Amino acid sequence: MKTIIGLDELRAARLFLKGTVGLVPTMGYLHEGHLSLIRRAKEECDHVVVSIFVNPTQFGANEDLSKYPRDLERDLSLIKPLGVDFVWNPTPEIMYPTGYQTWVEVEAMTRPLEGTMRPTHFKGVTTVVAKLFNAVQPHKAYFGQKDAQQAAVIRQMVRDLNFPIDIVVCPIIREADGLAMSSRNKYLEGDDRKAATVLFRALSAAKSAYGGGERDAEKLRAKMKEVINAEPRAQMQYASCADYDTLEELDVVKGKTLLSMAVLLGKTRLIDNFVLG
Numbered sequence: 001m002k003t004i005i006g007l008d009e010l011r012a013a014r015l016f017l018k019g020t021v022g023l024v025p026t027m028g029y030l031h032e033g034h035l036s037l038i039r040r041a042k043e044e045c046d047h048v049v050v051s052i053f054v055n056p057t058q059f060g061a062n063e064d065l066s067k068y069p070r071d072l073e074r075d076l077s078l079i080k081p082l083g084v085d086f087v088w089n090p091t092p093e094i095m096y097p098t099g100y101q102t103w104v105e106v107e108a109m110t111r112p113l114e115g116t117m118r119p120t121h122f123k124g125v126t127t128v129v130a131k132l133f134n135a136v137q138p139h140k141a142y143f144g145q146k147d148a149q150q151a152a153v154i155r156q157m158v159r160d161l162n163f164p165i166d167i168v169v170c171p172i173i174r175e176a177d178g179l180a181m182s183s184r185n186k187y188l189e190g191d192d193r194k195a196a197t198v199l200f201r202a203l204s205a206a207k208s209a210y211g212g213g214e215r216d217a218e219k220l221r222a223k224m225k226e227v228i229n230a231e232p233r234a235q236m237q238y239a240s241c242a243d244y245d246t247l248e249e250l251d252v253v254k255g256k257t258l259l260s261m262a263v264l265l266g267k268t269r270l271i272d273n274f275v276l277g
Contacts, residue, residue: 019046023138029069033173058124195233202227217241217250237262
């Protein structure tokens with residue numbers, strides 16, 4: 001497995017990959033969720049490329065870019081046994097050279113949910129993912145269901161810009177107590193870590209209501225809020241019951257539906273979701 005930094009070296013290495021290429025874009029500090037994406041890519045593609053890049057443009061002014069966990073040596077040790085062809089670890093200067101001024105932006109779909117809380121976030125995400133796609137030229141790209149809105153936005157971008165890439169969204173990997181795996185979980189300490197299971201419990205309560213026949217979307221949202229509000233350490237930011245593809249809030253649940261939420265536990269912001277139907 002080779003680690004590549006420069007863009008010219010990446011392009012030269014890409015020329016030697018014959019057959020289908022799968023890309024797993026990451027920001028590093030890998031966990032089992034990321035590794036499950038790599039394994040899926042290995043199953044489905046002749047070659048696999050992993051990118052590791054902490055993208056500065058998707059962090060807001062008051063967010064945790066400087067504190068975002070980084071450990072490249074650890075990441076490479078986790079990736080190496082999986083049989084990846086190479087890892088691309090570009091610098092910010094390579095991705096955003098002096099004078100950079102070009103952006104890719106998906107409009108309506110990025111405004112609700114995470115877009116309300118983090119208004120510049122998706123502009124950074126779609127721009128960097130488009131740049132990764134242009135550089136690596138994959139046939140398939142692998143993303144986790146935990147970032148459900150991100151996956152929906154990238155699917156829209158791929159359709160709109162005619163990228164010849166299949167977007168594969170893989171299931172959330174959870175801890176034994178239901179907490180969705182995330183690089184930010186390392187920030188949780190003591191009672192906050194115990195309280196973090198409230199997201200899984202809230203989503204489970206809404207899913208149980210759905211399983212019992214409830215189709216009123218507002219009642220499902222209320223069920224999630226009820227469970228979150230009962231946890232004194234948790235601060236609800238949003239609870240959503242939306243169309244899976246468009247992310248428009250529903251009145252009545254009919255087809256494939258996304259239950260999602262964002263919750264603050266101390267200074268740590270967590271997101272999670274279930275898919276219904």
